[in-house]
Amino acid sequence: MVGTLRGADTVSLRTPLGHAEGLGSAGHGTGHWWAQRISAVALVPLAPWFLWRLASLPTLLYEDLLNCFQGLGDATLLTAFVLTLLYHSELGVRVVLEDYVGGGLRVAGLIVSRLAHVVLALAGLLAIARIVTQV
């Protein structure tokens, strides 16, 4: 019998399979919510690190900017920062589009946003790779 999983006094219309899967009516479960939180937690140390690194620059001249991120540790953290930022950004822009834009524009926006974020992530990754190997 469906609907008496949580005891006799609460009636649930969810099937036992649906209850076990825990994916809700949209079928996505809490995946987006968790991904947003985990990327946010990752950015808590990464964003201040990036600002601190910029603040410790003697000048904004080419050599100083290059030296700042060429070390393997700095390049690793910069990669983590850029990729996490873009991932978190994609998740956030998706929610804003879903909440405030309707119809065909929403679908177009969601596609453009997803693709743009992927392209930015690839460009950022390749740029950092070249910065590290720049003489």
Add this chain to the structure above:
Amino acid sequence: MPSAANRPLSPHLSVYRWQYTMALSILHRFTGVVLSIGSVALVGCLLALASGPHWGGNLEGLFRLPIVRLAALGWTYCLFYHFANGVRHLVWDIGRGFEPKHAQLSGWFVFLASLAATGAYWWWGPFAGRIL
């Protein structure tokens, strides 16, 4: 079953008395979108730096332009605000700070702290003494 157009809606924003915590909530989304747009500029700077001394060398001149400085100032404010309010959200997510009194207090703290942090960063940071 009612069609999508005339289903009952949940109480919308207009039924609530205006409170500044609402403005803070909207500001969180607004600053998030600004940071998303700013990430294009961030990747652009990395690409310039990666393509050698010619383009990388132009960055210093670029950041002397008042309009670019203003944009960078706005970007850092958005980052500090979104960061502080994001931490406020994470605290809510673990189930703390929901009482109206606490939520209002943390709201004021986040708003003022992000302003102070932006000021401090531009006073002592990479653009120290060269704001606009």
